[in-house]
Amino acid sequence: MKRLVAASVATTLAFAPILGNACTAVNIVAKDGSVAAGRTMEWAFDMKWELIANPKGSTIASTAPASTKLPAANLSTNYAFVGVAPGVLQGSPAFLEGQNEAGLGISGNFLPGFTEYQTVTPQDKKYVSVLNFGGFVLGSFASIKEVKAEIPKYKVWYDLSEVKGIPTPPWLHYVIADRSGDSIVVEFVKGQMIIHNNLAGVLTNAPQPMTGT
Template identity: 25%
Template structure:
């Protein structure tokens, strides 16, 4: 699962935010990958990063990130794309061959903008290669934004990587992105204002109370429901305080432990939430265990480190007394 969205503040700061919803305990934590770091690919020789970046991930023999922003202000997040993602079954000599979960490392370490990604997308061949920790090939698609505020989706439902324009700035999971856009046609009646009273013969029908305009807004945790709910909230939320607005929207799609159980008995829940200020290169991380939001600025000191850095965080729920 997972939900992602972009948001532009009233003073033109651009953000990407996401929930990480998963049944397997990923133990994601803040990670900085510096410039000129040679990371090991599963299918071919190591590759050196042109750009440094910060995101959420782990060291699994090599670093694996699920999201991040690089020093050029390009941000990306991967989300589950069950029954839709299609990958190559073989390595291609004229391509950069990557396991699907390595695409983020390549993008953040190599690409400065969506315009450059368009030019270089044909260099990449995603090959069916499993994540060692999970023991299977994750079906993934990706949401990407940059300092211009443009947002795109990258999907491989056709077997080749395709960039799709994202005019609503939201992405969830399957089906493919175009289906979600068409599905919005079913929710044209949603509005922030109450519906007007209506006469039926001599009887006047009126709303029960405030919020009648949101009648029919989906409330479940399926991918289509979360997509519609997030598009509606994003389109209307006050962007004066963009970071606060992002987390308020994410609150509406954050999954508590115990309410969403998979067929294998594992508990799918929001393990963390992250937000990226692509304008100011700032990373915000909120783990499931507490309400704190941890902040990290991608500065020159971090970018010039010799090795990646993982950051620990306080996992205890805290309260603050009133004075």
């Protein structure tokens, strides 16, 4: 049976925020086809990480920036998942790491100096804050094929004025893998969503991967 196992090792370093962050995520496919998705977490802030279980049918908020006056929606998850979120953030959990019951896993790494999220306009129909992006992916999809087909339909945004508690903006890119070992990297650069095939099975912080899809 093919399965995906996610592991996380968290270490807090007392160095400068940018220089002290060197997280790395690695996917390994065993001879029997099982996939191990692991990461390190060298982070310069105490984020008070929490492990949270979310049953199928949990609610993930789909919101736009307040300035757009677009309606919020509550998305009901298709899959149960377990995720890791920073307890310092006020409001709904922002899942940086996790795995769902279908074997889809996600891991966010720091991408300062490159990340520029998308701009939501009043004409847009689908949108989600980057703070809810991890939960949205884990709760909605079972495979990389589904993720690649559906997430480009959404605008992923961030607004500093609507976030309280975290000590640094969430300049993130994500590695996503499924139980087959298929994997992608999702980034937001120059206001565009970019999806890379993660052929090496590795993601660290900045800079960006060398090649895309």
